[in-house]
Amino acid sequence: MRPDNGISSIKVTEAGKSERDGIQFRKITIARSEGPPLPAIILIPKSFSETTYLYVHGDGKAAALAEDGGALALAKKGHRVMAIDMRGTGELESPENYKGWEPYFGRDWQDYFAAYLVGNSFVGMRTEDVISAGFVLGDLIGENPIHVIGVGEAAPAVLHAAVFEPERFASVELIDDLDSWTSLLGERVTNNQLINAVHGALRVYDLPDLRAILADLGKLK
Numbered sequence: 001m002r003p004d005n006g007i008s009s010i011k012v013t014e015a016g017k018s019e020r021d022g023i024q025f026r027k028i029t030i031a032r033s034e035g036p037p038l039p040a041i042i043l044i045p046k047s048f049s050e051t052t053y054l055y056v057h058g059d060g061k062a063a064a065l066a067e068d069g070g071a072l073a074l075a076k077k078g079h080r081v082m083a084i085d086m087r088g089t090g091e092l093e094s095p096e097n098y099k100g101w102e103p104y105f106g107r108d109w110q111d112y113f114a115a116y117l118v119g120n121s122f123v124g125m126r127t128e129d130v131i132s133a134g135f136v137l138g139d140l141i142g143e144n145p146i147h148v149i150g151v152g153e154a155a156p157a158v159l160h161a162a163v164f165e166p167e168r169f170a171s172v173e174l175i176d177d178l179d180s181w182t183s184l185l186g187e188r189v190t191n192n193q194l195i196n197a198v199h200g201a202l203r204v205y206d207l208p209d210l211r212a213i214l215a216d217l218g219k220l221k
Helices: 070-076 096-105 109-117 122-141 152-164 207-216
Strands: 011-020 023-031 038-045 052-057 080-084 146-151 169-175
Touching: 023 122, 038 070, 038 122, 052 070, 052 122, 052 152, 070 080, 080 122, 109 122, 122 146, 122 152, 146 152, 152 169, 152 207
Parallel strands: 052 080, 052 146, 146 169
Antiparallel strands: 011 023, 023 038, 038 080
């Protein structure tokens, strides 16, 4: 991750509004000095509570906003919610012709190796995406800190973001998350875990260490 955690020179562009079932859907794009612009949608119920969520789904914001998606369910309960596509998901997903080895290595395996060759990890870059989105949401809504939820493939990035920016996030909830990197070492075959690998990380820490930090802060749900 970069020293500024990826939040320098943020520019937010409005991309349209709509309303359905008493909920306003506000589309925005989050651009930064480096990295792809992040598509995002903010859900604002007509009558909303003081609770605001950042919802990061491993299958992108479309999955979060589906009828059975968690982000839409929170909005229907009266909470304000932002759902984003972090890099490699949703509108930022790799092209179809990259997916020949998807069952084992995941849909972004070529992008993963391209990042690896220049010394970057997707977990690190996605962590910047989550922090950037949290920064923008707090600024737009005028409320900080906010609550963050990470689902599936997005959970490791959300976990790191909450540890690096504890003042920004009031609580952290992880759903269908990877238990640990160590747990993968004994498996002959893993499914779609390459994207969450960080070269050399196990020399220093594992994911349960980060959960312990958040638990000590009283932020882990």
